[in-house]
Amino acid sequence: MQSYYEMSREELLEEKESLEAAYKDYAKSGLQLDMSRGKPSAEQLDLSMGMMDVLNSGTDLSCEDGTDCRNYGVLDGIEEAKVLLGDMIECHPDNIIIYGNSSLNIMYDTIARSMIHGVMGNTPWCKLDKVKFLCPVPGYDRHFTITEYFGIEMINIPMRSTGPDMDMVEELVSSDEAIKGIWCVPKYSNPQGITYSDETVRRFARLKPAAKDFRIYWDNAYGVHHLYDIDQDNLIEILAECKRAGNPDMVYKFCSTSKISFPGSGVAAIATSANNLVDIKKQLMVATIGHDKVNQLRHVRFFKDIHGMTEHMRKQASILRPKFEMIIDTFNRELEGRGIGSWIAPKGGYFISFEALEGCAKAIVARAKKAGVTMTPAGAPYPYGNDPKDSTIRIAPTYPTLEDLKMATDIFVTCVKLVSIEKILGESV
Amino acid sequence: MQSYYEMSREELLEEKESLEAAYKDYAKSGLQLDMSRGKPSAEQLDLSMGMMDVLNSGTDLSCEDGTDCRNYGVLDGIEEAKVLLGDMIECHPDNIIIYGNSSLNIMYDTIARSMIHGVMGNTPWCKLDKVKFLCPVPGYDRHFTITEYFGIEMINIPMRSTGPDMDMVEELVSSDEAIKGIWCVPKYSNPQGITYSDETVRRFARLKPAAKDFRIYWDNAYGVHHLYDIDQDNLIEILAECKRAGNPDMVYKFCSTSKISFPGSGVAAIATSANNLVDIKKQLMVATIGHDKVNQLRHVRFFKDIHGMTEHMRKQASILRPKFEMIIDTFNRELEGRGIGSWIAPKGGYFISFEALEGCAKAIVARAKKAGVTMTPAGAPYPYGNDPKDSTIRIAPTYPTLEDLKMATDIFVTCVKLVSIEKILGESV
Numbered sequence: 001m002q003s004y005y006e007m008s009r010e011e012l013l014e015e016k017e018s019l020e021a022a023y024k025d026y027a028k029s030g031l032q033l034d035m036s037r038g039k040p041s042a043e044q045l046d047l048s049m050g051m052m053d054v055l056n057s058g059t060d061l062s063c064e065d066g067t068d069c070r071n072y073g074v075l076d077g078i079e080e081a082k083v084l085l086g087d088m089i090e091c092h093p094d095n096i097i098i099y100g101n102s103s104l105n106i107m108y109d110t111i112a113r114s115m116i117h118g119v120m121g122n123t124p125w126c127k128l129d130k131v132k133f134l135c136p137v138p139g140y141d142r143h144f145t146i147t148e149y150f151g152i153e154m155i156n157i158p159m160r161s162t163g164p165d166m167d168m169v170e171e172l173v174s175s176d177e178a179i180k181g182i183w184c185v186p187k188y189s190n191p192q193g194i195t196y197s198d199e200t201v202r203r204f205a206r207l208k209p210a211a212k213d214f215r216i217y218w219d220n221a222y223g224v225h226h227l228y229d230i231d232q233d234n235l236i237e238i239l240a241e242c243k244r245a246g247n248p249d250m251v252y253k254f255c256s257t258s259k260i261s262f263p264g265s266g267v268a269a270i271a272t273s274a275n276n277l278v279d280i281k282k283q284l285m286v287a288t289i290g291h292d293k294v295n296q297l298r299h300v301r302f303f304k305d306i307h308g309m310t311e312h313m314r315k316q317a318s319i320l321r322p323k324f325e326m327i328i329d330t331f332n333r334e335l336e337g338r339g340i341g342s343w344i345a346p347k348g349g350y351f352i353s354f355e356a357l358e359g360c361a362k363a364i365v366a367r368a369k370k371a372g373v374t375m376t377p378a379g380a381p382y383p384y385g386n387d388p389k390d391s392t393i394r395i396a397p398t399y400p401t402l403e404d405l406k407m408a409t410d411i412f413v414t415c416v417k418l419v420s421i422e423k424i425l426g427e428s429v
Numbered sequence: 430m431q432s433y434y435e436m437s438r439e440e441l442l443e444e445k446e447s448l449e450a451a452y453k454d455y456a457k458s459g460l461q462l463d464m465s466r467g468k469p470s471a472e473q474l475d476l477s478m479g480m481m482d483v484l485n486s487g488t489d490l491s492c493e494d495g496t497d498c499r500n501y502g503v504l505d506g507i508e509e510a511k512v513l514l515g516d517m518i519e520c521h522p523d524n525i526i527i528y529g530n531s532s533l534n535i536m537y538d539t540i541a542r543s544m545i546h547g548v549m550g551n552t553p554w555c556k557l558d559k560v561k562f563l564c565p566v567p568g569y570d571r572h573f574t575i576t577e578y579f580g581i582e583m584i585n586i587p588m589r590s591t592g593p594d595m596d597m598v599e600e601l602v603s604s605d606e607a608i609k610g611i612w613c614v615p616k617y618s619n620p621q622g623i624t625y626s627d628e629t630v631r632r633f634a635r636l637k638p639a640a641k642d643f644r645i646y647w648d649n650a651y652g653v654h655h656l657y658d659i660d661q662d663n664l665i666e667i668l669a670e671c672k673r674a675g676n677p678d679m680v681y682k683f684c685s686t687s688k689i690s691f692p693g694s695g696v697a698a699i700a701t702s703a704n705n706l707v708d709i710k711k712q713l714m715v716a717t718i719g720h721d722k723v724n725q726l727r728h729v730r731f732f733k734d735i736h737g738m739t740e741h742m743r744k745q746a747s748i749l750r751p752k753f754e755m756i757i758d759t760f761n762r763e764l765e766g767r768g769i770g771s772w773i774a775p776k777g778g779y780f781i782s783f784e785a786l787e788g789c790a791k792a793i794v795a796r797a798k799k800a801g802v803t804m805t806p807a808g809a810p811y812p813y814g815n816d817p818k819d820s821t822i823r824i825a826p827t828y829p830t831l832e833d834l835k836m837a838t839d840i841f842v843t844c845v846k847l848v849s850i851e852k853i854l855g856e857s858v
Contacts, residue, residue, distance in 0.1 A: 037501075039500055039501050039502075040500065042497065042500075045499045045500060048499070049486040050486055052486050052488060052490075053485050056481045056482050056485075057478040057479055057481050059481060061481075068471065068474070069694075070477070070691040070692070071468055071469065071471075071474060071691070071692050072687075072693055073468075073693070100529045100530065100720075100721070101529065101720065101721045102717045102718065102719075104716075104717060105716055105717045108715065108716040108717070109716075112545065116541065116544055116545060116579065117578075126545060142715075142718075145715050146716075149546075149712070150545065258501075262500070262723060263499070263500055263501040263718070264498075264500065264501055264502070264718065264719050264721060265498075265499065265721045265722065283578070286537065286571075286575055286578040287533075287534055287537040287538075287575075288531045288534045289571075289692070289693065290693050291530065291693065292529070292693060292721070292724070293693055293694065294691060294693070294694035295694065295724070
C-alpha cells in the first residue's frame with residue numbers, strides 16, 4: 001500500500017473524509033468493546049473447569065510424601081507441585097518455592113524484603129541514598145508500579161527485536177552500584193511478544209554488576225503460552241546459563257499458572273539458586289506458616305504432568321490463535337506500507353504492541369475510546385506512565401469474543417489512520 | 430491434696446522414688462507423643478471435606494454481583510465472603526479486606542508496610558531510631574518473631590485473668606512515642622485461653638497513645654472457637670468500641686478460617702476503619718491483582734452463613750471438648766493443692782497454659798521429651814524465647830488422639846511433680 005507520506009495533501013484530505021465518515025458510523029452505534037485487559041476469556045477459563053472435580057469429599061488429600069495437605073506446614077510447597085512447575089519453567093524442583101496465587105505478589109515481596117532486610121547480607125536498600133532499576137520499555141506496567149511504590153528510580157532501556165539493548169544494560173549494570181535489578185519478561189514479552197535471543201540471554205548471564213546484590217527479575221509469565229504447536233519461540237533457561245557463567249545467584253525467576261488455570265486461583269512460584277533460597281526462606285518462615293497446599297494438589301491432580309499442561313495450553317492456543325491472527329491480518333491489510341506504524345506478529349503471550357507515529361498514541365487511544373473501544377492507556381507500558389515518544393499502544397486480544405475483537409480492531413485501525421493523517425497534515429502545514 | 434511444700438523431706442523423697450519408677454516405665458515404652466502443635470486433628474479436618482464438593486465443573490463460579498470468580502480482579506474480596514467473615518467477627522462487611530490463606534501473613538504485611546511506607550502518612554518506621562511493641566506475655570510466638578525480624582524492641586506486659594495489665598499498657602502507650610503497637614489475642618488467648626474482660630477492652634479503646642500511628646494488633650484467631658454451646662466467653666467488639674471512644678483508626682483486627690476449615694487453605698481477613706482501609710489499599714493494589722476468589726466462594730457456598738459456621742464449630746467443639754476436659758481433670762486430680770503450678774480451664778481456643786514453679790519449665794519440657802512427649806519449647810510464648818521466670822509451658826491438646834493425649838498428660842504431670850520436688854528439695858538443702 002502507498003505510504004501516507006507519499007500521498008498528496010488532496011489525497012490525504014480525501015482519505016481523511018472517508019475515514020471520518022466510517023468513524024462516525026462506529027461512534028453512533030454505541031459499542032462497548034474492551035481491548036485493554038490481559039485477561040483470559042470465559043471460554044479459556046472453561047477449559048480448566050475440570051479442576052473443580054479432581055478433589056472431592058472422598059479424595060485423599062495427602063501428597064506423595066504423606067503430608068496431609070489440609071493442615072498447616074510445608075513452607076516451600078509440596079514436592080509434586082515443585083516438579084510440575086519445575087517442568088513448566090525448566091528448573092530443578094529443589095530450586096523452587098511455591099507461593100500463593102500471584103507471581104506479582106512474589107515480586108513485590110522480593111523487593112520489600114530487599115528494601116528492609118537486604119539481599120544475602122548486603123545493606124538493606126532503605127539504608128541507601130539511591131536505588132535504581134533498569135526497565136526495558138515498553139514493558140509491564142505493574143512491574144514499574146512496584147518499583148515506583150518503593151521509591152526506586154527507573155531507567156528506560158529500549159527493547160530491540162532480540163530483547164533489551166544489551167550494550168546499554170551491560171554498561172549501566174557494570175558501572176553503577178545503585179542499580180540493583182532489571183525487570184524482564186523474557187518470553188513473548190508484555191506488550192511486544194518478543195522473546196529474548198540466545199545472545200541476549202547469554203549476555204545477561206555474563207553481566208558483571210557493580211552491585212553485589214544486583215538481581216535479574218526474570219518474569220517468565222508466558223513461558224508455555226504458545227500460539228502454535230511447532231512454530232514456537234525458544235528461550236535459553238536463565239538459571240542454568242547464569243550457573244554456567246559463574247553467576248549462579250544473579251537471577252530470580254518468577255512464574256505462575258494464572259493464565260494457565262484460573263487467574264487469582266492459580267499457583268505461583270520463584271526459582272533461584274540455593275543461596276538465594278536460604279535468604280528468602282529466612283523471611284518466608286516469619287511471614288507465613290505455608291501457602292495453599294490443597295490448591296497445589298488440585299493443580300497437580302488436574303494437569304498430572306507437563307504433558308497434560310502442554311495439551312491444555314494447546315487448547316488455549318486454539319482459542320487465542322484466531323484472535324491474534326485476525327488482528328495481525330487486519331494490520332497487514334490496512335496499515336502495511338502506510339508508514340504510520342509498526343507491529344510484531346507474536347508467536348505467543350497475551351499482547352500485541354502497536355508502535356504509532358511519534359506523538360500519536362494518546363490521541364489514538366482517546367479517539368478509540370470515543371467510539372466505544374477501550375484500549376490500555378497510552379503510556380502504561382512505561383515507568384511513571386510516561387512514554388517519551390507517545391507512540392506505544394498495547395493491544396490485548398484475549399478477553400473479548402472474536403466478533404467483538406474484529407469490530408474493535410477495525411475501529412482501532414480507523415483511529416490510527418485518522419490521527420496519523422492529522423499529524424502528517426499538521427506537519428506539512 | 431497436700432502441698433509439696435507442707436510435706437517433710439522424707440515424704441518428698443518417698444514420693445520422688447515412686448514418681449521415678451513411673452517415669453522409667455514411661456520412658457522404656459518408647460512413646461512418640463506430641464503436645465506441641467496448635468494444629469487441628471485429622472478428625473476435625475474431616476468435618477470440612479464437604480467443602481471439596483460445593484464447587485464442581487458444572488457450578489457457576491460467578492458471585493452475587495456477577496463477577497466471574499475464576500478471573501482476575503476484586504482487590505478486597507467478594508462481597509459474600511466479606512459478609513460471612515463480617516458476621517464471624519462482628520464487623521460490617523465494608524470494614525473488611527479479604528486476603529489469602531493466612532492472617533499471620535496479613536500481620537507481617539502490615540508491619541512491613543508500616544516499616545517502609547508508614548501508617549497513614551506518618552514517618553515510616555525504618556526512618557526512626559527506635560520502634561517498640563508491647564507484648565502481653567505469655568503470648569503467641571509467631572507474633573513476636575515478626576516484630577523481632579523487623580528489629581522492633583519488645584516490651585513484656587504481664588497477662589492477668591482479665592487480659593494484659595492495663596495500668597502498664599496505659600502508662601507506656603501514653604508516654605512513649607516509640608511504642609507503635611501491641612500484640613493481642615483477645616479471645617481464648619494463646620496460650621492461656623483468657624478472654625479480655627469488658628473493662629480491659631474499654632480501656633484499650635480509650636488509650637491515648639503518644640504515637641499517632643499506634644495501632645492495636647487485635648488477632649481474633651479464636652473468635653468462634655468455643656468449647657461449649659452456652660457457656661461461652663464474650664468479647665466486646667473492638668472496632669465499634671474504638672469508634673465510640675473517638676479512636677476509630679486505632680485498631681487492626683485480624684482473623685481467618687484456618688482453624689475452622691483447612692489451615693493453609695482457608696481465607697484470612699483484616700477489619701479496620703475506612704481511613705486505615707484506604708491506607709492499606711494503596712499498598713495492596715501494588716502488591717497484587719487480587720486474592721483467591723474461588724476459594725472465597727468455596728467457603729461461602731460451604732458454610733452458607735454464620736449459622737452454618739456456628740453449627741460447624743459445634744462439631745469441632747465436640748471433638749475438642751473431651752481433650753481439654755481430660756487435661757484439666759488430670760491437673761485437678763493430680764496437681765490441685767500441691768502448690769507446684771497453676772492453670773486456667775479455658776472455654777475455647779487451642780491451648781492450655783501451665784504455670785510451673787519458677788525455674789522449672791525448661792526442665793519439665795526436657796524431662797517430658799526424654800520420655801517421648803514433645804511439648805512446645807519452654808520460653809516460646811515470650812519475646813526472644815526468653816521466659817524470665819522459666820515457668821510457662823504451653824500445652825496443645827488438639828492434634829493427638831484422646832488416647833495419646835491421656836498418656837502424654839500423665840507423663841507431663843509426672844514430670845511436673847518430679848522437677849518440682851527436685852526444686853523444693855534443692856531449696857531446702
